[in-house]
Amino acid sequence: MLSLRLARGAHPLVLLRRLLVALAAAGVGFLLLCSLGYAVAHPKATQESLVRLLWCAAPLAAVVQFALAVARNDPATRPRDGLDAIGLGPVRLSVLAATSTAIACTLGSAAALLVYLELRGNLGLTPLSGAASGLLDGRAALPWGAALTLLGLLPALSAGACAIALRPRKERAGGAPEATADGEAAPTTARAPRPxxxxxxxxxxxxxxxxxxxxxxxxxxxxxxxxxxxxxxxxxxxxxxxxxxxxxxxxxxxxxxxxxxxxxxxxxxxxxxxxxxxxxxxxxxxxxxxxxxxxxxxxxxxxxxxxxxxxxxxxxxxxxxxxxxxxxxxxxxxxxxxxxxxxxxxxxxxxxxxxxxxxxxxxxxxxxxxxxxxxxxxxxxxxxxxxxxxxxxxxxxxxxxxx
Amino acid sequence: MVAPPDNDVLWARGLHYSYSGSPALTGVSIGVREGEILAVTGPRGSGKTTLLKCLSGQLLADPGEVWFNSAPVHTLSRGARERLRRERFGWIDSRPHLVPELTGWENAALPLLVRGTIHREAKRTATEWLERLDVGDCARKRPGALTQAQRQRVAIARALAADPTVVFADEPTAPLHQADRAQVLRTLTTAARSHQITVVLATLDEESTALADRTVTLVDGRRGGAIPAPDASEGEGRAACSVSA
Incomplete structure (x- = not known):
């Protein structure tokens, strides 16, 4: 809930970045669904289906990287003095960042599912319905379990990446305050940070x-x-x-x-x-x-x-x-x-x-x-x-x- | 507009300033003489920082007049005020605010380099000042590797190396311990006196006022106590320090 409240008062640029993450997630979700649809429609062509699925890894990785960069840059997830004092410290805020990322990616994936089904002609809501049923192999039924698993992949991966990358580093006793001020990305644990x-x-x-x-x-x-x-x-x-x-x-x-x-x-x-x-x-x-x-x-x-x-x-x-x-x-x-x-x-x-x-x-x-x-x-x-x-x-x- | 008295290097009259509605200064008038060390005291929130920012041209008092060397500051454009700060003023903050990417001497030489001084000259001046302030061994270190007291000294060297007419020090000893505090303050005042630099020093502790020639007290954005005539104010400052001692 807190992430939604923070999002409501956020700067439009921050919201735009979240929206871009959702859009990119939608693109990847669409690609994953397409590869699934191809595999279902062509059960003989195993290798080709596999190659299509593997090619989806590149956009997937790009979106995870982008989601991570956005979460790292999000002002809502930066440690703040006031929130730290009431117990919403860096640990909790990294969880918050992971949640926001997961929400954005899930929304994108859901949109991808809707668009995919619509273009295949399964929903029939708009005149565009079934416009690409040939390309998207609209004849074969979509296995729901597989579709949801594939769509859940991106939110899970990006939320996990956020939680791991933004988790607070080990605290140093008597660390230099100026040095820690330059952000989560700085490797603060190592005694001599790797150049x-x-x-x-x-x-x-x-x-x-x-x-x-x-x-x-x-x-x-x-x-x-x-x-x-x-x-x-x-x-x-x-x-x-x-x-x-x-x-x-x-x-x-x-x-x-x-x-x-x-x-x-x-x-x-x-x-x-x-x-x-x-x-x-x-x-x-x-x-x-x-x-x-x-x-x-x-x-x-x-x-x-x-x-x-x-x-x-x-x-x-x-x-x-x-x-x-x-x-x-x-x-x-x-x-x-x-x-x-x-x-x-x-x-x-x-x-x-x-x-x-x-x-x-x-x-x-x-x-x-x-x-x-x-x-x-x-x-x-x-x-x-x-x-x-x-x-x-x-x-x-x-x-x-x-x- | 009335031209200010000639012996004041910096002179302000009727300064008002409010941060989006909440008043910080309500009608402060102040005169700073050439070469003196003027302490501005008062509790937190009494408008010391705002006064210093108005005097140094970072904030524009509304209404209010600031004159520097018999020339108005409050009518200057933003760019001209920046140039004034760059060439005639020095600023020491309550935190060092060094550029973390630069080494000690580069930080101290930055105002000189920005002015366009040649590299060798700037380096020589900065290193001299660092040595004068007992942080000569910090010249090649980044701020991250220095202690807070060393960083604050580098910040003082940065303010003094540019050979300013007036140095504004906004609680320069706030982050330091007692021992460092006295030493840093003493180095600042000694350096200022030996180089005829005017210092406007905002401070909370009584001890620093002892080093000043004159003390002005601010309470809730106005001059505290009876507003003294410029001649009488010397006695006020001395009186304040004798009470503290």
């Missing part, structure tokens, strides 16, 4: 492994046709090695994100910097973990999208068979929207955590234009470093797949 750039060598190594695997598999003999995984829009499918290489390269980008952000900051504040460069660089170093990880995911997805454009770009122009069905398009849209929204949310989160510093600087007479300039310099440097890197990795991953 954010520790993942960079791993990331680079994994990217290299992925590219090498792809090159190796691409050059090797063609694998047996029954071991191929279906890739949307390609008749023959792709070998698991190629897909594995692609996934490894993406994983590497995600791991390398914080480190890249950190070194961008170091680069920016090197030499004898003025105030703008100094503030921009140091803030980038400090927020490397918070911003770098979503940025890494964003880069990975962007490089995947670029590689897909490389692969299928020609097919779009032809008037022949379209490579992407509407469901693939929906999945890709959900992933890209979620990942972009997560990165934006993380940036807003970082900005909110800096608001104390910003007001202190304002008292000193530091003009707001200087802080805005620092933010602009930061984003420009990140763009200048990450965009070419993303493009290069996309080109390299697409190279063996083109053959």
């Amino acid at each position: 954010s750039y520790a993942g960079l060598p791993w990331g680079v190594a994994i990217i290299a492994c992925g590219l090498a695997l792809e090159a190796y598999v691409g050059h090797g003999p063609a694998p047996a046709p029954n071991s191929l995984l279906a890739l949307p829009g390609q008749e023959g499918g792709a070998s698991p090695g190629l897909l594995g290489g692609w996934l490894l390269a993406s994983l590497g980008l995600v791991l390398a994100g914080p480190g890249l952000t950190h070194w961008c900051g170091v680069l920016l504040s090197s030499g004898r910097p003025g105030a703008t460069r100094l503030l921009a660089g140091r803030m980038l170093q400090d927020a490397a973990t918070r911003i770098g990880r979503p940025l890494g995911v964003l880069c990975a997805v962007a490089s995947g999208a670029l590689a897909a454009v490389e692969l299928y770009g020609a097919a779009w122009e032809r008037s022949g068979p379209r490579p992407f069905g509407p469901l693939t398009g929906l999945g890709a849209a959900v992933v890209m929207a979620c990942v972009t929204a997560t990165a934006i949310t993380a940036a807003l989160d970082a900005r909110q955590l800096r608001s104390d510093t910003a007001s202190a600087l304002h008292r000193l007479g530091v003009p707001a234009s200087l802080l805005r300039g620092a933010a602009a310099v930061r984003s420009l440097v990140l763009l200048a470093v990450l965009a070419p890197l993303t493009w290069v990795i996309a080109e390299l991953t697409a190279l063996p797949l083109m053959r």
Whole structure:
């Protein structure tokens, strides 16, 4: 009840973010229902059904990440002095965050179920009813148990992720109050917190492994046709090695994100910097973990999208068979929207955590234009470093797949 | 508008301010002489912070006049008031409010860097001030690795390093223990006296008023007691400190 009351008085932007989570959840729920409907309608094509279900994992993961970012940024779930004093401390508030996330995802899933049934023609409420009964295999009856299990997957996963990620860290006796003020994301348990750039060598190594695997598999003999995984829009499918290489390269980008952000900051504040460069660089170093990880995911997805454009770009122009069905398009849209929204949310989160510093600087007479300039310099440097890197990795991953 | 007396570096008349309806200042007039240390005392909620914010141009009194060096502050635009704070004023808060990403000397040098001082010069000045305030070994540490007293000293160095005309200190010793408190306050006043810096010090404890030249008491947003003539106020401050001793 408290979460509903807090939501009622919340800022419209916060409500909008919750609504976006619900929308994304609806998209994923719809995809899951579609894969279930396909499996029910084609009981013989087990492998194809399984591959469809597996492809739903990507949007699912993106939505869980987005829901987590929104819950972390939600002002209702930040520890507050007054609430802590009456016993609603960080522990209870993490439960509250998990509940709100579960509610948003459940609402989205329910909407997905309604839309799915309506489009299949099971409900017959609107003129649109049954509009897509062919695509959604409307003839076969939907097993309710399976449908509800699949729909319950996302709320359970995202609520669990929230509860785990936002649970209060172990309290340190005599911890520095300034250090704990910078949020739940900071690893406060470790005596010497792991530097954010520790993942960079791993990331680079994994990217290299992925590219090498792809090159190796691409050059090797063609694998047996029954071991191929279906890739949307390609008749023959792709070998698991190629897909594995692609996934490894993406994983590497995600791991390398914080480190890249950190070194961008170091680069920016090197030499004898003025105030703008100094503030921009140091803030980038400090927020490397918070911003770098979503940025890494964003880069990975962007490089995947670029590689897909490389692969299928020609097919779009032809008037022949379209490579992407509407469901693939929906999945890709959900992933890209979620990942972009997560990165934006993380940036807003970082900005909110800096608001104390910003007001202190304002008292000193530091003009707001200087802080805005620092933010602009930061984003420009990140763009200048990450965009070419993303493009290069996309080109390299697409190279063996083109053959 | 009446031009203020010439010997006051900062002068305010009839300051009123209310935070969305709740009055914080109701008609405060005050004059700060060049090079003096003026203590503003009063219980919590008596408007000390608001007075300091009005004097430093962070808040605009409505109505009320603030004059700095015989030039009006209350008619300046927001940007001009920011520049004034940047170039002529220093501000020490009750909490250090250092930038957590920057090291000690970078924090102290920040106002200089913002002004456009060259890097080497800013670093030299900041390091000198840190050493003068006994926190020279904190120059390369982040605020997270410092104790509260060290952080507060870095904040004082930040305010003083920019060579301000007036420093506003809003309960600068509030988060500190007694021993640190006296020491921090003494370093601040000594540094201010040796560099001819005017200090407006808002404080709760009696001890700090002993270090001031003059004391002004605020009660519920107005000057407490009889409003003294500028000449008589010296005696008032001294009297207050002798009572406390």
